[in-house]
Structure formats: C-alpha cells, structure tokens
Amino acid sequence: MKQTIFLVHGMGNHPEGWAKNEGFIDAITKAYNQYEYLAKTPIEQRFDFVPINYDNVFVNLVNTWASNAKMISALAGEVGAPQAIAKLTGWLEGAGELKGNFAWTHAADVLLYRGFRLVRERVCTSVANQIVSVVNKNRKQHADWNWSVIAHSLGTAVTHDTFARIGAPNQGWPGQLAYSAPNEQAQVVMMVANVSKVLEVKTDEEPYDAYGRRDNDGDLVTTLAPGYGGQKGRSCRYYVNVRHKLDPFTIPKMFNPLDWPDRDSLLAKPPRYVFNEIEHIHDANVHDFGHYFKNPDVHVPLFQRLLTPDAISPDEYQQAKDKFRKFGTLGEDAALAIRKKLLDSLPAGNSTWMDLGAIYKEFFK
Amino acid sequence: MRTLGIPACSREVYSALALVWLVAMGALGAGPTHAASQCTGSDPRAWVADTARDARICLSELRERGIAVCDRQICKELNTWKDKPRPELAVESTRMLKMIRDSVDQSLPASTDAGPKFSREIDRWLLEMAMSSRADLARDSGGPYRSEPVQGWNYDAAAHTLFTGKPNEIRVGDALERECGTPASCAAALKSGAEVVTHAAMVQTVASALLKDLRQQGAEHVDLLDKRWKSYLESARFQYPWELAINDRRYKTAGGGGLVSPPEDQVIFLHPSVAVRYNTQGGTRFQPTLLLELLGTYRWKWNGGDQSNQYGGSIVMSWTDAASEKKPGWGAMAHFKNNWSIGFVRHGSPSGDKTSLILSADLAKLFEDKDHVESTLKKLLKSAIQ
Numbered sequence: 013m014k015q016t017i018f019l020v021h022g023m024g025n026h027p028e029g030w031a032k033n034e035g036f037i038d039a040i041t042k043a044y045n046q047y048e049y050l051a052k053t054p055i056e057q058r059f060d061f062v063p064i065n066y067d068n069v070f071v072n073l074v075n076t077w078a079s080n081a082k083m084i085s086a087l088a089g090e091v092g093a094p095q096a097i098a099k100l101t102g103w104l105e106g107a108g109e110l111k112g113n114f115a116w117t118h119a120a121d122v123l124l125y126r127g128f129r130l131v132r133e134r135v136c137t138s139v140a141n142q143i144v145s146v147v148n149k150n151r152k153q154h155a156d157w158n159w160s161v162i163a164h165s166l167g168t169a170v171t172h173d174t175f176a177r178i179g180a181p182n183q184g185w186p187g188q189l190a191y192s193a194p195n196e197q198a199q200v201v202m203m204v205a206n207v208s209k210v211l212e213v214k215t216d217e218e219p220y221d222a223y224g225r226r227d228n229d230g231d232l233v234t235t236l237a238p239g240y241g242g243q244k245g246r247s248c249r250y251y252v253n254v255r256h257k258l259d260p261f262t263i264p265k266m267f268n269p270l271d272w273p274d275r276d277s278l279l280a281k282p283p284r285y286v287f288n289e290i291e292h293i294h295d296a297n298v299h300d301f302g303h304y305f306k307n308p309d310v311h312v313p314l315f316q317r318l319l320t321p322d323a324i325s326p327d328e329y330q331q332a333k334d335k336f337r338k339f340g341t342l343g344e345d346a347a348l349a350i351r352k353k354l355l356d357s358l359p360a361g362n363s364t365w366m367d368l369g370a371i372y373k374e375f376f377k
Numbered sequence: 378m379r380t381l382g383i384p385a386c387s388r389e390v391y392s393a394l395a396l397v398w399l400v401a402m403g404a405l406g407a408g409p410t411h412a413a414s415q416c417t418g419s420d421p422r423a424w425v426a427d428t429a430r431d432a433r434i435c436l437s438e439l440r441e442r443g444i445a446v447c448d449r450q451i452c453k454e455l456n457t458w459k460d461k462p463r464p465e466l467a468v469e470s471t472r473m474l475k476m477i478r479d480s481v482d483q484s485l486p487a488s489t490d491a492g493p494k495f496s497r498e499i500d501r502w503l504l505e506m507a508m509s510s511r512a513d514l515a516r517d518s519g520g521p522y523r524s525e526p527v528q529g530w531n532y533d534a535a536a537h538t539l540f541t542g543k544p545n546e547i548r549v550g551d552a553l554e555r556e557c558g559t560p561a562s563c564a565a566a567l568k569s570g571a572e573v574v575t576h577a578a579m580v581q582t583v584a585s586a587l588l589k590d591l592r593q594q595g596a597e598h599v600d601l602l603d604k605r606w607k608s609y610l611e612s613a614r615f616q617y618p619w620e621l622a623i624n625d626r627r628y629k630t631a632g633g634g635g636l637v638s639p640p641e642d643q644v645i646f647l648h649p650s651v652a653v654r655y656n657t658q659g660g661t662r663f664q665p666t667l668l669l670e671l672l673g674t675y676r677w678k679w680n681g682g683d684q685s686n687q688y689g690g691s692i693v694m695s696w697t698d699a700a701s702e703k704k705p706g707w708g709a710m711a712h713f714k715n716n717w718s719i720g721f722v723r724h725g726s727p728s729g730d731k732t733s734l735i736l737s738a739d740l741a742k743l744f745e746d747k748d749h750v751e752s753t754l755k756k757l758l759k760s761a762i763q
Contacts, residue, residue, distance in 0.1 A: 155585035183635025187595015194526030240541035242529025
C-alpha cells in the first residue's frame with residue numbers, strides 16, 4: 013500500500029505536469045536512491061506523488077486581464093476613446109506573457125495570494141479539494157493508508173493556510189469531524205523555504221497564525237503543527253522545516269518558533285518538529301527546490317519520518333553528509349562569489365510580505 | 378568410512394574440521410541455527426530478526442503493506458463489514474471490536490504488557506459505546522461511535538509506538554531493544570510487535586469506517602465550494618484588479634475561519650469592455666463600441682456550484698467610431714445570466730440626440746481560448762461594420 017505524497021509548488025509558472033517537468037520528483041528520487049535500504053525498493057513502489065495545482069488560479073486571472081486589456085487597447089484607438097481608458101487597462105496587457113516576465117509570473121503570485129482574500133480563499137479551497145478528494149478515495153480502501161505533504165516556497169503558505177481552513181474549529185462544515193485531527197493527520201508535512209510566517213494572515217475572519225494562538229485558557233491552538241497520533245488540533249505527526257541560510261525569501265519573519273509546539277513533541281523520538289538550516293552552494297539559485305533537496309540534512313529527516321529512522325542509519329547519514337560537497341562542482345572561488353553576492357543582498361529580518369517583490373527582483377536579476 | 382571411499386582419519390581430525398566449519402558459518406551469519414532477518418514472507422507471524430534494528434525495519438515494512446495484505450479471517454470479515462451502510466455498520470461495530478479484542482488476547486503473549494494495554498483501549502471504547510443510546514447511532518456529530526480518534530490507532534512506524542501520550546502507550550521499539558539480545562527472544566518480540574501493528578490496523582479500520590459517510594459528505598462539500606469559487610473568479614463576470622480590491626474589502630464572513638463560500642454580489646467600477654451597438658436611427662446598424670461601466674452592481678444566488686438568479690445594472694459611457702456623433706454616449710445597462718448585458722445609450726449628433734441599443738458579453742469569459750476570443754471579436758467587428 014503506497015503512501016501518497018502531495019507536492020505543493022511555489023511561485024512562478026507551474027502548468028500541468030510541473031512536478032515531473034521541473035525536476036521535483038527527480039530530486040526526491042535521486043536523494044532516495046543514495047541509501048542502500050531505500051534503493052532496494054523502487055521509489056514508485058513506495059510512494060505515489062500527487063502534484064497539487066493552484067497556479068491556474070493566478071494564470072486565469074492574469075490571462076483574463078491581459079486578453080481584455082488587449083481588446084480595449086485595440087478598440088480604444090479606433091473609436092476615439094480618451095487615452096485614460098487605454099491607460100487604465102494598458103498595464104495589464106503584458107500580464108499573460110509568461111516568458112521573461114518575472115513580475116507577473118512570480119511576484120504577482122505572491123501579491124495576488126497575500127493581497128486578496130478572494131484569491132486566497134479560491135486557492136485554498138482548490139487545494140483542499142484536491143487533497144480531500146484523494147483522502148476520501150483512499151480511506152474507502154485502506155483505513156491505515158498514510159499521506160504526507162512536501163511544500164516549497166509560496167506553497168508552504170498555501171499548505172499552512174489550507175490545513176488551517178480544513179481544521180478550523182467550530183466552523184461546522186460536513187467534513188469537520190472526518191477531516192480534522194484527531195481523525196485525519198498527515199504523516200509528515202515538509203516545508204522547504206518556509207514563508208508561512210511572513211505571509212500569515214491573523215484576523216478574526218482568518219485566524220491563521222503560523223504558530224497558532226493561545227486560547228482563553230492559555231493553551232496553544234495550532235493551525236498546522238505536529239502531534240502524536242490522534243492528538244486534537246495537530247494536523248500532522250511530523251513537521252520538517254528546512255531553510256537555506258542564504259535564501260533571502262526565508263529571512264523576513266523567519267519561521268523559527270521556539271519550544272514549538274510543545275516540549276513533548278520536541279522530546280519525542282524522533283522529534284516531531286525538526287528545523288534544519290543548510291548552507292551548501294551548488295548554484296546561484298539557492299531557493300530552488302532541487303538545490304535544497306540534494307542536501308542530506310533536508311532529505312534524511314524526511315525519509316526517516318516517512319518510513320522509519322532505521323531506513324537510514326546514523327552512520328549512513330553521517331557518511332552522506334561527509335560525502336556531500338559544500339560547493340558541488342562549482343569550485344570554491346565561484347561558490348564564494350555567489351555567497352558574497354547573496355550575503356550582500358540579504359533582506360532585513362523585519363521585512364514584510366510586501367518587501368518580497370523587491371527581494372525577488374534582486375535575487376533573480 | 379573406508380567402505381564409502383572416504384579416506385580414513387582420526388575422530389579428532391573430523392571433530393576439528395566440523396568445529397572450523399561451524400565457526401566459519403557463524404562468522405558468515407548463516408549456519409545451522411536460522412537465517413538472518415527474514416520479513417519477506419506473507420505471514421508476519423513467521424518473521425524473524427536478529428537485531429532490534431532489523432526487527433524495526435520489518436515492522437516498518439509491515440506497516441507499509443498495511444491491512445490490505447492481512448489474510449486472516451477477521452480481516453476478511455472487516456473488509457466485508459466496512460462497506461456496509463451506516464446503520465448496520467454502527468450496530469455491528471461492537472461485534473467487530475469484540476472479535477478484534479479476542480484476537481488480541483489470543484495473539485499477544487501474557488508475558489508482554491502490549492496485550493493488556495491494547496485490550497484496555499478496546500474495552501474503553503466498548504464501554505463508551507455501551508453507555509450510548511440508539512439515537513447516537515443516527516447522530517452525525519459523533520457520539521461514541523464516531524468520537525474515537527481514528528489516528529489514535531495509527532501505528533507510528535517512525536517512533537514504533539501505539540497510543541502515544543496515553544497511559545496505555547505501547548512502546549514496541551523499546552521492547553525490541555530489550556528483547557533482541559538473542560535470536561529467539563528477538564523473534565518473539567518481533568512477532569508480538571507484528572501483532573500490535575496488525576491489530577492496530579484492524580481497529581483503525583473500524584474507527585475509520587464509522588466516519589465514511591461524513592468523509593464523503595465533506596468531500597462533496599469541498600467540491601461544491603471549489604466549483605463556486607471557480608465560477609466566481611473564472612467563469613462569472615470578471616473583475617479588473619481595482620474591482621477585485623473593492624470587492625475583496627467588502628467580503629465578510631461570519632468569522633472564526635474555515636472553508637467559506639464566495640460572495641453573492643459584485644460592485645462594478647470603472648469597468649471597460651467591448652460591446653456592440655445597434656443603431657436604430659439608420660446608418661451602419663451594428664457597430665463595435667467601447668463601454669465604460671462607471672458604477673454598477675451584479676448579484677446572484679448560489680445554486681449548488683452555479684450562479685442563479687443573476688441580475689444587475691450599471692451606468693455606462695460609450696464610444697463608437699462614428700465621426701458624425703458627439704462622443705461619448707451615456708446610458709445604462711442591465712445585466713443578466715451568462716454574462717450578457719443589454720442597455721441603451723444616448724448620444725448627441727449634428728441631427729440631434731440619438732438612442733442606441735447596446736449588447737455586451739463578457740467575451741473573455743465566454744471562451745477559454747484567448748486567441749479564439751480575439752478572432753471571434755474580429756469577426757464580430759467585421760460583421761458589424763459590413
């Protein structure tokens with residue numbers, strides 16, 4: 013009985029087939045095959061990868077704006093309408109172009125998601141539907157089937173917000189009992205380049221604080237946090253949080269809670285919450301999922317919690333770390349040059365989500 | 378030995394050779410005792426392991442295989458039972474739990490604490506069920522038939538524990554560490570662990586099946602909400618970014634969070650679009666027209682995943698390619714279902730004010746393909762001009 017792993021992409025253009033075409037599954041497979049015990053069983057016999065698609069929400073919006081803007085521009089000149097009308101929509105004409113249009117394919121995703129609740133609800137409902145439909149189908153066959161999530165970048169905020177909505181207490185939706193912890197939990201939620209804190213929304217209507225919030229009794233009510241099997245309010249059993257020290261997107265309001273969610277979770281064997289920071293440089297794009305995933309400190313904690321810590325022994329883990337070259341094939345000089353550039357442009361820790369656009373522009377220039 | 382053609386040797390030599398062979402086999406990990414860890418057979422009760430690590434890996438693999446590979450009679454009965462409709466499911470759930478409990482008593486040795494702990498957890502649930510009423514069977518919200526945490530019966534193969542955090546916590550990993558000093562005790566501990574994993578999956582099947590209708594209803598609800606949001610943002614009247622901002626600020630829900638339904642109205646503000654004008658006063662009949670909806674509203678009710686009872690209106694300005702007319706025209710439009718709108722604009726001309734009928738469709742929403750939209754519009758404009 014295969015475990016299902018939902019993959020949640022980040023910002024940018026991710027059409028159908030993205031998980032395969034963009035190398036997500038390849039990166040996971042390559043890491044998996046490094047370990048003797050794991051490699052004995054082909055990864056596709058152990059895991060079903062289910063890519064989650066939500067990029068279509070942004071694409072449909074910007075394409076609609078772009079196509080209408082083009083029609084307006086074409087007609088405005090012919091009918092002698094004031095320039096102001098063409099200007100009103102003219103800036104939207106480029107929205108639908110995907111190539112070389114970083115502002116629209118990347119930064120706009122974050123702006124649309126975080127800036128508009130209507131877009132956020134649309135995205136989270138779509139993601140919830142994709143997850144819930146798979147859970148419903150598989151639970152009919154196998155009560156003991158396990159599922160997990162690996163999310164990257166903007167996908168970490170989307171994952172957090174979706175879990176928060178599914179598990180929100182007292183909302184009274186028909187699936188509340190069936191889909192909330194303690195009746196439904198992910199085995200592992202892995203957050204790669206976690207931006208759920210900087211993008212969190214914590215209002216009365218969207219009480220989705222990234223770390224959770226204290227109730228009247230002082231107890232922590234979490235939105236997405238690990239706990240033991242069947243623990244109320246804990247949507248997963250293990251939470252693996254990884255960031256690259258030079259990844260600028262993870263610095264503003266870094267997801268780095270202390271003593272979270274509770275001491276028992278941290279003292280569990282293996283710990284239910286793990287936070288690993290890495291610093292290898294194999295490429296200038298240290299934010300890239302594949303760049304993250306090749307590091308043993310990223311993939312080993314994941315595999316150990318998906319299966320068992322014995323799947324990769326401490327010796328094997330250490331050997332993998334010893335073998336992992338900090339600068340890959342780049343060479344020290346090139347890697348240090350990248351490191352210097354990244355260090356010089358790291359944002360302030362108190363930057364907000366609105367600064368992310370400038371961070372993107374600086375990082376990808 | 379002589380009669381078999383084997384050279385005669387002293388008894389001491391043969392004994393020495395046998396001893397060397399035994400030591401060599403022991404060093405290789407094979408030999409006349411039993412093989413190293415073996416957990417590939419279909420029946421985990423026959424598995425053996427030499428070390429705690431191997432035993433844990435065996436249990437992890439058993440967990441991966443799941444209850445689907447359980448070929449015991451009780452598993453077959455569970456498989457049949459779980460597909461029954463809800464009233465029968467609930468009524469028979471106590472019988473299933475008692476069967477599992479009996480199986481636990483038979484399968485888990487008294488020498489370990491796993492059996493008693495497991496049985497106490499089942500007994501707890503049975504007692505809660507026994508204290509409930511017939512009405513609880515029908516309640517959607519739970520009651521003891523549905524309040525048992527399904528994931529509380531999930532064997533955690535990463536930690537090798539069951540009932541984590543509870544007084545009856547079963548620490549299979551610890552038991553294996555203790556017992557795997559000798560192959561025989563390790564095999565016994567592995568067998569015990571395998572029974573814990575298998576029976577946990579059985580009870581999880583019971584707890585999960587009791588929620589299956591709620592799970593289905595939940596999935597249908599999320600699907601319906603998904604259709605509504607898709608309709609709101611992608612197939613209904615589209616909103617420019619500034620309109621989206623206005624309606625976003627207006628959007629309120631009851632509070633407390635959760636999966637919510639989209640709005641049932643939109644404010645329209647400074648919304649340019651393309652329309653067709655029918656000139657009732659002569660001249661070119663159908664003319665492409667640029668419309669600007671200054672202010673308007675559009676309302677509907679959600680009917681399942683679709684919008685229904687759509688209506689609305691806007692105050693509009695219009696521009697048409699007619700040199701003889703004073704620009705712009707002013708008027709009003711009414712909005713209907715399928716994103717169609719109809720209205721009138723009044724515009725001045727040297728021969729006096731004229732009234733024209735305007736017809737607009739949210740063309741970009743009507744078609745999915747952007748290129749199709751443009752080519753359709755061009756055809757529409759061409760036919761209008763001719």
